[in-house]
Amino acid sequence: MSITPTPPSTAEDVLLEIRDLDVLYLGTEDSANVKACSDINLAVRRGEILGIAGESASGKSTLLNAMTRLQQAPAVTSRGSVIFHEHPGADGVDLVGCDDRAMQRFRWSDISIVMQSAMACLNPVIRLRDQFFDVLRAHDRSLGRARLQDRAAELLQMVGIMPDALNKYPHELSGGMRQRALIALSLACDPDLIVMDEPTTAVDVVMQRQILNQILRLQQELGFAVVFVTHDLSLLLEMADRIAIMYGGRIVEVADGSTISENPQHPYTRGLREAFPSLVSERGKRHGIPGSPPDLRRLPSGCAFNPRCTEAIELCSQVRPELTVLPDSIAACHVRRMEADDIAAHTILEEAR
């Protein structure tokens, strides 16, 4: 049985719920299907920053594309739902069942997306002004030209870009400016959720820092929720309220940022934590995780991480661990669950004495 790893504190908190989601890449006559996401259960709360981290090929982008309905063939959502709650406490809409027309209603005004490459998202042959006007108009046909101009300029200023950039084509801007312009565009219709897939990977570290600070400031001012996908755990440790760790297409741990930073439970999270020391901590020695991520076509039996895990016991290669509620975290690890059970049994004995 799988559990929902992020039980909301109240139902009103929840903006988006991913339930029992499986995503396949359909094979051809010569190749089998690849299950890139299995049994994903995750909730995004209003106004939080939820990070999703994991090594390359762990299924992060596949999950993000499925939850925003941006996925393209051969990817298909073969099971599960993605429930979006437009208003606090309102019944949700299952985005998996929405057709493209219905999805249009949610794009930009409820959910917007910032991808790794702004160049791939912005139209290279259209000036920024018209791209901003198009998005703003699509959601409010009554906006006149003067209001459109003011709003587009205001949005660019929010990310530190002078309004005269509206006259430019995307290729006339630096990489960092393009990425910030895309973030400004994502804010155009006051969305409740912005989904970001490695939004700072393509820029240098100085620009990366500026962009992250801007995202944090805007998020605090405007109150939108963020789902931030990256392979770089140190980024998330600085900014995320909660972090979900993916391995081999599954979520293996979900906890507050402080727990993932100071007391991660899953051996894989511990390995990632060692490999990516916090950006703000003193420089320490990095220790990579031995071995490589699994081939999703040939996942090891039991826990997919067991061949790389220094704590693995026999059970780990035999039975896949389910996500279990531990004192500070939710993690899929037999060893941690047994330790927690031992502590609980010991406490009961002590109390009975």
Ligand SMILES: Nc1ncnc2c1ncn2[C@@H]1O[C@H](COP(=O)(O)OP(=O)(O)OP(=O)(O)O)[C@@H](O)[C@H]1O
């Ligand atoms: N078009 C495709 N056809 C078949 N398999 C695919 C396709 N795209 C991705 N995959 C497989 O799905 C798995 C998950 O890929 P995904 O891109 O979601 O991982 P990721 O965690 O986002 O990795 P990265 O950090 O490198 O972007 C990988 O094993 C990949 O080979």
